[in-house]
Amino acid sequence: MISTLSAGSIINIIPQENNSFYLEINPLVQENYGCKYPITYEFTVSNLDSAFSVVKTWSRHEPGDAVPLRSRTENFNGVEALRLDITHNKVYLSVGFTDLTNFLEIDFPDHYEIVFDKISKYYDDRSAVVTSSLDDVQGWKKDISSQSGRIFQQYQIWLTMGFITDGIGRGEVDLYQPVINDGYIEIASHSRSHPDPAPYGNKLVGEISGNKQDLIDDFIFPDLFRRGDKEYVYTWIAPNGYRDDPIDSLLAAEHYLVNRLYRSGYNGMGDWNEDLLLFQPVGMSGEIGHTSWYSSATTDTLELKNRFDRAYNAGEVYHFMFHPQSIDWNERYGHQHLEYLSGREDVWYVALGHLYLYELMSNNEYTLTEVEITDNKVPEKLHLEQNFPNPFNPTTTINYSIPTNRHVNITLYDILGNRIKTLIDEKKMAGYHSVLLDAFGLPSGVYFYKLSAENFSLTKKCILVK
Numbered sequence: 001m002i003s004t005l006s007a008g009s010i011i012n013i014i015p016q017e018n019n020s021f022y023l024e025i026n027p028l029v030q031e032n033y034g035c036k037y038p039i040t041y042e043f044t045v046s047n048l049d050s051a052f053s054v055v056k057t058w059s060r061h062e063p064g065d066a067v068p069l070r071s072r073t074e075n076f077n078g079v080e081a082l083r084l085d086i087t088h089n090k091v092y093l094s095v096g097f098t099d100l101t102n103f104l105e106i107d108f109p110d111h112y113e114i115v116f117d118k119i120s121k122y123y124d125d126r127s128a129v130v131t132s133s134l135d136d137v138q139g140w141k142k143d144i145s146s147q148s149g150r151i152f153q154q155y156q157i158w159l160t161m162g163f164i165t166d167g168i169g170r171g172e173v174d175l176y177q178p179v180i181n182d183g184y185i186e187i188a189s190h191s192r193s194h195p196d197p198a199p200y201g202n203k204l205v206g207e208i209s210g211n212k213q214d215l216i217d218d219f220i221f222p223d224l225f226r227r228g229d230k231e232y233v234y235t236w237i238a239p240n241g242y243r244d245d246p247i248d249s250l251l252a253a254e255h256y257l258v259n260r261l262y263r264s265g266y267n268g269m270g271d272w273n274e275d276l277l278l279f280q281p282v283g284m285s286g287e288i289g290h291t292s293w294y295s296s297a298t299t300d301t302l303e304l305k306n307r308f309d310r311a312y313n314a315g316e317v318y319h320f321m322f323h324p325q326s327i328d329w330n331e332r333y334g335h336q337h338l339e340y341l342s343g344r345e346d347v348w349y350v351a352l353g354h355l356y357l358y359e360l361m362s363n364n365e366y367t368l369t370e371v372e373i374t375d376n377k378v379p380e381k382l383h384l385e386q387n388f389p390n391p392f393n394p395t396t397t398i399n400y401s402i403p404t405n406r407h408v409n410i411t412l413y414d415i416l417g418n419r420i421k422t423l424i425d426e427k428k429m430a431g432y433h434s435v436l437l438d439a440f441g442l443p444s445g446v447y448f449y450k451l452s453a454e455n456f457s458l459t460k461k462c463i464l465v466k
Helices: 027-033 142-154 170-181 201-218 245-253 301-313 333-341 352-362
Strands: 004-007 011-015 020-025 039-045 055-057 081-085 090-095 103-107 114-119 128-137 159-163 185-189 235-237 258-260 271-273 278-282 286-288 317-322 347-349 366-369 395-402 406-414 419-428 431-438 445-453 456-464
Touching: 011 114, 020 027, 020 431, 027 352, 039 352, 090 103, 128 142, 128 235, 128 301, 128 352, 142 159, 142 170, 142 185, 142 333, 159 201, 159 235, 170 185, 185 201, 185 352, 201 245, 235 352, 245 258, 245 278, 258 352, 278 352, 286 301, 286 333, 301 317, 301 333, 395 406, 395 445, 406 431, 419 431
Parallel strands: 128 159, 128 317, 128 347, 159 185, 185 235, 235 258, 258 278, 286 317
Antiparallel strands: 004 011, 004 366, 011 020, 020 103, 039 090, 039 114, 055 103, 081 090, 271 278, 395 431, 406 419, 406 445, 445 456
C-alpha cells in the first residue's frame, strides 16, 4: 500500500516508485481559488550534488519539463524553481498547478534517496515577507496611483491595488491596464462607492459582489490570478476599515481570502476562520505618507526602517500601505524606504492575496497516513461523490468515503457496460479517500465508475471530452 502525505484536505503528496511523487490538490479548492501560485516543497536528498534535476508534468503519459535551477542571488519570487542546498542535502522545489488538471507528477533522478520533509512556511523557505497595498485607486488621483505601480515595479516589490469601481471608466482602465500587464500588481476590491463606516444595508451585494464583477469585466488579470477563463480576486480592502458579519459572510461566499482592515502595528498572519472560510483579522504594519491625511502615516525614514526591522527580525510579515492622496513621490522618503526593503535574498516579495493563498494551501499539519483524512469524524455511511472536474480531459478526481474498514473496488466502465480499467482493488480504512482517474488513450464519451464495498455499491456517470 502506498502512503499518502496529506496537507489537511488541500494538497496530497503521494510517493511512487522510481523516485516520483504525485501532487494532488483538492479540486474544489482549485476551482474556488485557482491555486496557480508555486508552492515550495522541501526534500532531503542523500549525497546531493550539482547534477541533481527535477522534471514536472501534468500527465503521466506526457513528456515533462525540467524545473529551472535557480540560486538565491537571482532574487526570484513567485516562479517555478529548483534550489539546491548541497551543504545540508536539502532541495527546495517550487511548482504550481496548471489550468488543465489538479494533478502534477514530479520525477527525480533514480540514483538518489529522496524523502519529502514539508511545505515551506514561506515561498523558497524565505525568512520574512514584504507585501504592500494601495487604497482608493480610482479616477481621483489616478496619475499618482499609476505612478505608484510603476515605481514599485522598478523595485520589484508587489503592490496590491484596491479599486473603487464607481470611479473607474474607460480612461482609467486604459491607464491602469498597461501597469497591471507589466507585473508586480494585484487587482483588489475596495468597493464600488467607498461607503461610510456603517452597515451597508441594501448596498451590500453591489459594494462587494458588484465591485468584484466590475473588476473582472474591466481588467485582464495577470496569469497567476487566472485559471483558464476564470479570474480571481483574493483581497478585499475594507473601506474605512469597517467590517461586520454580513460583510464577512458575503466575502466568503464570493471566495475572497482576505479582508484587510485599517489596523496598524500588525506583523502577523490572520487566522483562518473555518466557519466563514476567510482569513481574519488582517491588518498592516503601518502606513507611509504624510500625517496631514492620516495620523498613523509617517514620512520618517528611520521609523519606517524600524517598522520593517521588527517584522524582519521576528520572521514575520512587513505589510505597509498608503493612499494616493498622502504619498508624494517627488520627495525622497518613499524611494529611500523601497530601496531599503528591496533586493534581499531571504525575503519573499509577494502580493497580499498570494500570501494568503499560499497560507491556505500549506497551513495544515502534515501526517503520514494510509488514507487521506479530511476531518476527524468517521463517515456515517458509504458515499461516492461526483468526479471533478466533469467533463474532464484526461484526468479527474473521484472522492469517496467508507464508514468501516473494508475491501474497496472502483472500476470504470464504458456506456455498454464493458470494464475499462480498475482504479482501486484493496482494503481501505474507514474515512475519506480520493483516487485519480487517468483516461489517457480512451476515446471521448460517457463512462461510468462503480464503487463496490462488500455488499454495497454506488455508480456515477462521467464524461470524457477531448
